[in-house]
Amino acid sequence: MYTKKINRRKWMRSAGLLTAGLAGAPSLFANTAAEEKTWYEGVRSWEQSLSFSPKMQNLKARLLANENPFGPSPLAKLAIMESVGMGNRYGHSEAAKLKEILAEKEGVSPEQIILGPGSTDILEKTAIVLFNQGGNIVSADPAYMSLIKTAQAFNAKWKSVACTADWSHDLDGMKKAVDQDTKMVYICNPNNPTGSLTDFNALYKFCSEVSEKVPVFVDEAYLEFLDPSEAKSMVKLVQEGKNVIIARTFSKIHGMAGLRLGYGIAQPAILEKIRSMVRTTMGLNVTSIMGAKASLKDYTFLENCRKWTAEARAFTFEKLTEMGYEPIPSYTSFILFPMEPGTDGKLFLSKMMENGVGVRFFSIHDQPYCRVSMGTMPEMAIFLEEFKKVVG
Numbered sequence: 001m002y003t004k005k006i007n008r009r010k011w012m013r014s015a016g017l018l019t020a021g022l023a024g025a026p027s028l029f030a031n032t033a034a035e036e037k038t039w040y041e042g043v044r045s046w047e048q049s050l051s052f053s054p055k056m057q058n059l060k061a062r063l064l065a066n067e068n069p070f071g072p073s074p075l076a077k078l079a080i081m082e083s084v085g086m087g088n089r090y091g092h093s094e095a096a097k098l099k100e101i102l103a104e105k106e107g108v109s110p111e112q113i114i115l116g117p118g119s120t121d122i123l124e125k126t127a128i129v130l131f132n133q134g135g136n137i138v139s140a141d142p143a144y145m146s147l148i149k150t151a152q153a154f155n156a157k158w159k160s161v162a163c164t165a166d167w168s169h170d171l172d173g174m175k176k177a178v179d180q181d182t183k184m185v186y187i188c189n190p191n192n193p194t195g196s197l198t199d200f201n202a203l204y205k206f207c208s209e210v211s212e213k214v215p216v217f218v219d220e221a222y223l224e225f226l227d228p229s230e231a232k233s234m235v236k237l238v239q240e241g242k243n244v245i246i247a248r249t250f251s252k253i254h255g256m257a258g259l260r261l262g263y264g265i266a267q268p269a270i271l272e273k274i275r276s277m278v279r280t281t282m283g284l285n286v287t288s289i290m291g292a293k294a295s296l297k298d299y300t301f302l303e304n305c306r307k308w309t310a311e312a313r314a315f316t317f318e319k320l321t322e323m324g325y326e327p328i329p330s331y332t333s334f335i336l337f338p339m340e341p342g343t344d345g346k347l348f349l350s351k352m353m354e355n356g357v358g359v360r361f362f363s364i365h366d367q368p369y370c371r372v373s374m375g376t377m378p379e380m381a382i383f384l385e386e387f388k389k390v391v392g
C-alpha cells in the first residue's frame with residue numbers, strides 16, 4: 001500500500017532515521033516478528049516509555065492520544081465546578097439520571113445502557129465477561145487493541161483479518177473467520193489507527209447476520225466526527241433486539257478524556273452478565289457525570305469541534321500530500337500515513353519529542369506509519385514544521 005511519490009531515503013539515512021543495512025524491512029521490528037508478537041505488542045513498551053512520560057507536559061503539540069484540544073465544553077466546565085461539592089456522596093443516582101438521558105438520546109431503554117470511566121472500561125469488562133474461558137475474537141488488522149488485549153490476557157486467540165485495500169473492514173473475510181470457538185467479533189468504525197470508515201449498509205448487514213451467531217461489539221469512539229448526515233450508528237441493531245454492543249465515549253468529541261466517562265449500549269441480558277461479575281458505577285465520579293450531562297447539551301461546542309477538527313484534518317492532509325506522503329483518508333480526529341520503509345520508529349518518536357511534538361508510530365504489516373492527532377491549527381503547523389525537520 002506504500003506508494004510515496006518522492007524519495008528522501010538518502011536524506012533520512014544521513015539524518016539517521018533509517019535503520020542501517022536494511023533491505024526494505026524495518027529491522028527494529030525484525031525481532032518482534034520472529035517472536036510472533038503483534039505490531040501492537042512490538043511497539044507498546046518502548047513507545048509508552050517515550051510517549052507517556054513526564055516529557056509530555058512540555059510538548060508544544062500533543063498529538064499522540066487523539067485528545068480534543070478544545071474541550072471540555074464551557075457548559076461542562078461550569079457543571080463540573082458547580083458539582084465539586086457533591087463529591088462527598090457516591091454518584092449512583094446521578095449515574096441513573098445520565099443513563100436515562102442517554103437512553104432517550106439513543107432510542108433504547110435505561111436497562112440497555114452501561115456507564116464506565118471511559119469506554120475502555122466497557123471494552124475491558126465486556127472482554128472479561130466473554131473471554132474468561134478463552135475462545136477467540138475476530139477483528140480487523142489493524143484494530144484498536146484494548147478489548148483484544150484483555151481477551152488475550154485470558155488466553156483467547158486473536159483471529160485478525162487484514163483490512164481491504166481501502167482500509168475498510170474485510171467483512172466477508174471476518175464472517176468466514178467466525179468459528180465454533182468465536183466468542184465475539186470486534187469492529188471499530190471509524191477505525192483506529194487507520195481513521196478509515198466501513199460502509200454503513202454493508203456493516204449493518206454484517207452485524208445483523210453475524211450477531212445471530214456471536215455478539216458483535218461495535219466501537220464508535222469517533223462516530224461524532226462524521227458529518228451528522230453520515231454518522232450512522234449501529235445502535236439501530238440494538239433497538240431491533242440484536243446481540244450487538246455499542247461503545248461510545250466522552251473522551252473524543254466531548255473533549256473529556258481526562259475526566260473519564262464512556263458508555264455502552266446493548267441488550268439487558270449481556271449487561272446483566274457484566275454486572276453480575278464486576279461493579280460498574282463504582283468507577284464513576286460525580287463531577288464527570290455532571291460535566292457529561294452538560295456537554296450533551298452544548299450543541300454549539302460539539303458542532304465547532306467537528307468543524308475545527310475537519311479543518312485541521314483537511315489542512316494536514318493537504319500539506320502531507322504536498323510533501324509527497326499519501327495519508328489514508330480520515331473520518332476521525334487523527335490521520336495515519338505511511339513513512340519511508342525502514343524508518344526507525346523509536347528514533348523518529350524521540351526526535352519528534354525532543355522537538356516538542358508527540359505523535360504515534362505504528363508498524364503495520366511491516367510498513368512504518370505515523371499517526372498524528374488533530375490539534376489546533378497552530379499545533380498542526382508546529383507538527384508539520386518539526387516533522388519536516390526530523391524527516392527532511
Ligand SMILES: Cc1ncc(COP(=O)(O)O)c(C=O)c1O
Pocket residue numbers: 065066117118119120121144188191192219221222248249250251257261262
Ligand atoms: C477506538 C477507541 N475506542 C476506545 C478508546 C478509549 O477511550 P476512552 O477510554 O477514553 O473512552 C479509544 C481511545 O483512544 C479509541 O480510540
